[in-house]
Amino acid sequence: xxxxxxxxxxxxxxxxxxxxxxxxxxxxxxxxxxxxxxxxxxxxxxxxxxxxxxxxxxxxxxxxxxxxxxxxxxxxxxxxxxxxxxxxxxxxxxxxxxxxxxxxxxxxxxxxxxxxxxxxxxxxxxxxxxxxxxxxxxxxxxxxxxxxxxxxxxxxxxxxxxxxxxxxxxxxxxxxxxxxxxxxxxxxxxx
Numbered sequence: 001x002x003x004x005x006x007x008x009x010x011x012x013x014x015x016x017x018x019x020x021x022x023x024x025x026x027x028x029x030x031x032x033x034x035x036x037x038x039x040x041x042x043x044x045x046x047x048x049x050x051x052x053x054x055x056x057x058x059x060x061x062x063x064x065x066x067x068x069x070x071x072x073x074x075x076x077x078x079x080x081x082x083x084x085x086x087x088x089x090x091x092x093x094x095x096x097x098x099x100x101x102x103x104x105x106x107x108x109x110x111x112x113x114x115x116x117x118x119x120x121x122x123x124x125x126x127x128x129x130x131x132x133x134x135x136x137x138x139x140x141x142x143x144x145x146x147x148x149x150x151x152x153x154x155x156x157x158x159x160x161x162x163x164x165x166x167x168x169x170x171x172x173x174x175x176x177x178x179x180x181x182x183x184x185x186x187x188x189x190x191x
Contacts, residue, residue, distance in 0.1 A: 007135050022091065027062055046144065047108040093130065103140075119153045144178060159182060
């Protein structure tokens with residue numbers, strides 16, 4: 001007889017860290033999103049997302065995010081930098097597998113806020129949320145082989161390398177691999 005573990009889906013609740021507030025997206029984030037990341041071709045290219053260059057485009061994206069908050073297993077946070085009070089990026093459990101008790105993280109940080117450990121701080125916060133609040137067994141995260149800054153974030157957070165899917169993405173005429181990492185609840189050190 002198998003062990004019947006249940007996840008506690010609680011949705012996207014606010015999380016505060018030393019320098020960040022992770023919270024649900026709001027329509028008032030539109031201007032900061034445009035200024036800080038969604039209109040940046042380089043950021044969106046590395047994140048494999050389209051560029052959103054108008055307020056109308058961003059509103060459509062926000063419509064999608066905000067309407068999804070009614071689902072208890074939807075987890076997507078705006079990353080708010082406390083000093084400037086603006087949305088500087090996002091982080092999410094974009095894939096949640098309730099049957100197998102795992103979730104996968106995705107994140108992006110605007111170029112003006114990179115190399116300041118904001119991605120690491122936000123990732124550590126939702127790892128804790130995932131294990132302590134949702135009761136996940138495993139959290140996984142991936143990055144492209146060409147994205148060394150993201151790989152450093154993943155390593156700083158203590159994920160274990162699982163393998164590479166070779167030539168996974170076709171980007172600008174070249175094939176790029178996808179690196180897989182994970183962390184089990186038993187490996188997580190609550191801070």
